Amino acid sequence: MLMDYKNLTDIFKIPVIGLGTWGIGGFMETDSSNDEKAVQAIKDAIELGYSHIDTAELYGAGHTEELIGNAIKDFDRTKLIITSKVFKTNLKYDDVIASCKKSLEKLQTNFIDIYLIHAPNPEIPIEGTMKAMDYLVEQGLIKFIGASNFSVEQMQEAQRYSKNKIVANQIPYNLATRNINLDRNTNNVGSCINMESEIIPYCQENDIIIMAYRPIERGFLLKPNSLLDGLSRKYGKTKAQIAINWLVSKKNIIAIPKSTSINHLKENLDAIGWSLSCEDIKLLDEVEFECPND
Numbered sequence: 274m275l276m277d278y279k280n281l282t283d284i285f286k287i288p289v290i291g292l293g294t295w296g297i298g299g300f301m302e303t304d305s306s307n308d309e310k311a312v313q314a315i316k317d318a319i320e321l322g323y324s325h326i327d328t329a330e331l332y333g334a335g336h337t338e339e340l341i342g343n344a345i346k347d348f349d350r351t352k353l354i355i356t357s358k359v360f361k362t363n364l365k366y367d368d369v370i371a372s373c374k375k376s377l378e379k380l381q382t383n384f385i386d387i388y389l390i391h392a393p394n395p396e397i398p399i400e401g402t403m404k405a406m407d408y409l410v411e412q413g414l415i416k417f418i419g420a421s422n423f424s425v426e427q428m429q430e431a432q433r434y435s436k437n438k439i440v441a442n443q444i445p446y447n448l449a450t451r452n453i454n455l456d457r458n459t460n461n462v463g464s465c466i467n468m469e470s471e472i473i474p475y476c477q478e479n480d481i482i483i484m485a486y487r488p489i490e491r492g493f494l495l496k497p498n499s500l501l502d503g504l505s506r507k508y509g510k511t512k513a514q515i516a517i518n519w520l521v522s523k524k525n526i527i528a529i530p531k532s533t534s535i536n537h538l539k540e541n542l543d544a545i546g547w548s549l550s551c552e553d554i555k556l557l558d559e560v561e562f563e564c565p566n567d
């Protein structure tokens with residue numbers, strides 16, 4: 274499988290498919306019951322060709338980062354891209370730095386490639402957060418700074434306080450959620466409205482990578498659907514592959530599906546290396562999919 278890349282900066286490329294890790298080692302709380310399997314799944318993913326791993330201090334209450342740390346320690350760290358996130362309750366200057374150091378320890382690495390603000394927090398002024406992010410870059414503890422669940426105004430405000438460019442915004446963009454304009458506030462991380470009309474065009478115009486999270490909407494897009502079923506037959510690809518291919522066909526968008534199943538890991542990588550026709554992309558662009566409410 275040959276990976277495709279998009280430019281995170283002029284000289285740093287990011288694969289169009291990365292590995293999501295929400296739920297590996299627990300959700301909001303630690304679950305250690307599947308550690309061995311989880312570490313093996315992350316190693317399998319790397320061996321299959323995943324080099325970008327997305328995580329957060331929130332996931333599994335820190336345990337997901339620990340499992341990733343165990344999985345990556347035998348690989349060449351310089352060939353991997355690790356994205357992690359500081360949670361929205363930890364956005365004060367000192368808290369950001371402490372969170373990053375804890376994540377580094379858990380990940381058993383001395384740098385995080387892309388460090389995201391998991392979600393905006395109107396109760397903590399963003400100036401201090403961005404100064405801390407700049408400090409982390411200066412110290413070499415992170416390479417790049419990014420945002421998640423940020424609106425255009427929130428990105429612009431954050432950027433005003435930072436010497437370093439915000440290189441990415443991670444948002445819940447997929448075929449089902451692309452036009453949601455409601456505040457879902459899922460998992461208390463935030464919400465994104467106006468993705469297609471505002472956030473994505475802004476990122477595309479400003480060379481900011483859009484990391485599309487929940488690319489198959491946690492399996493929701495695999496339910497019976499006449500258009501996706503038809504395209505699946507036409508291309509000989511699964512619905513997950515159609516949904517991911519559609520995402521990464523767009524300028525600056527990469528996808529980060531989560532899986533611990535070797536078959537799904539392979540299937541999701543095979544979402545690239547072929548193209549939907551312009552007509553079919555347009556069909557998918559225009560159809561209104563049902564969207565889950567949570």
Ligand SMILES: NC(=O)c1ccc[n+]([C@@H]2O[C@H](COP(=O)([O-])OP(=O)(O)OC[C@H]3O[C@@H](n4cnc5c(N)ncnc54)[C@H](OP(=O)(O)O)[C@@H]3O)[C@@H](O)[C@H]2O)c1
Nearest residue numbers: 293294295421486487488489490491513530531532533537
């Ligand atoms: N920034 C944020 O606020 C935020 C919020 C949510 C998620 N994220 C990130 O985005 C990543 C992806 O989102 P997500 O994990 O919520 O949802 P997702 O990737 O859309 O879906 C994951 C679910 O789909 C299954 N799956 C994966 N590939 C499949 C395939 N080819 N066929 C059938 N089922 C498949 C997985 O099960 P198996 O493991 O059994 O394959 C898992 O249950 C997260 O893991 C996380 O890293 C970020």
